[in-house]
Amino acid sequence: MNILMWEEFVAHPEAGPWAVAIGVFDGVHLGHRRLVQAVLEASSGYKSAVVTFRENPKKILRPTGFKGDISGLGGRLEALASLGLDSCVLIDFSLDFGTLLGAEFLKFLAGAGVKSVHIGPNFRCGHKMETNAQSMAAMGAALGVAVTIVDPVLRAGHPVSSSRIRNAILEGAVDEAALLLGRPHRIFVDENGNLDRAVVAPPPGLYRVALHGKDWSVPGVAELSSAGLRIEGECEGLISLDFINLVSREL
Incomplete structure (x- = not known):
């Protein structure tokens, strides 16, 4: 999967035509995978891509209320690449970019050679989130861009969403x-064995986990507390751990 920056993408329409999905793709969950599958199914004669952000816009727009990413950029790119996309377009979101109207954003996409756009029903973009999915579809028709609103994936009668997943992890x-x-929620660790603080972590407790090194993976038990992360047994060279289930909140 090729990585393209937004400026490069819009400057080279000859690289298209494109079928794209747009979103933050935090966690690359089941709903995101359905979006990508819709792009791949519609991309006959088109190149396939997702248009997303290097950093979650909420970090800039609402920094005090942002609870953390489900997965960092590296994890998102790895998950997206596994789905068979041709490219991923990264936007460096800023307050200045946030002033762009939804209609202007869609015109940039059309000018970049995008012919097919896939979004979820709760999609919103533009200054103060003034453009919703239905507005995107109407504006796209006028620009020769087919905008498809993809149904959400439901679990237990409710849509799968990054917010729902984030809340589940925090609980x-x-x-x-x-x-x-x-797939299990994965968090990377640094050379000192500390969890990546940018990624949302579960509360203190004892968890069954899968431990991953450069060329090994083993089951294990991890204790999270105010003192940090403690792994039972030897785990030299630990790179990441997958959280399987909560064993006990009692430490």
Whole structure:
């Protein structure tokens, strides 16, 4: 999967035509995977891509209320690449970019050679989120861009969403989060064995996990507390851990 910056993407319409999905893709969960599948199914004669952000816009727009990413940029790109896309377009979101109207954003896409856009029903973009999915579809028709609103994936009668997954993780329901993600919640660790603080972590407790090194993976048990992360047994060279389920909140 090729990585393109937004400025490069819009400057080279000859690289298209494109079929794209647009979104933050935090966690690349089951709903995101349905969006990507819709792009791949519609991309006969088109190149396939997602248009997303290097950093979650909420970090800039609402920094004090942002609870953390489900997955960092590296994890998102790895998950997206596994789905068979040709490219990923990254936007460096800023307050200045946030003043762009939805109609202007769509015109940039059309000018870049985008012919097919796929979005979820709760999609919003533009200054102060003034453009919704239905508005995108109407404006796209006038620009020769087919905008498809893709139905959400439902689990237990409710749409799969990044907010739902984030809340499940924060409540310690990592097994529920795994069902919505389509895989366990993964957090990378630094050379000192500390969890990546930019990624949302479950609350203190004892968890069954899968431990991953450069060329090894083993099951294990991890304790999260105010003192940090503690792994039972040897885990030299630990790179990341997948949270399988909560064993106990009692430490």
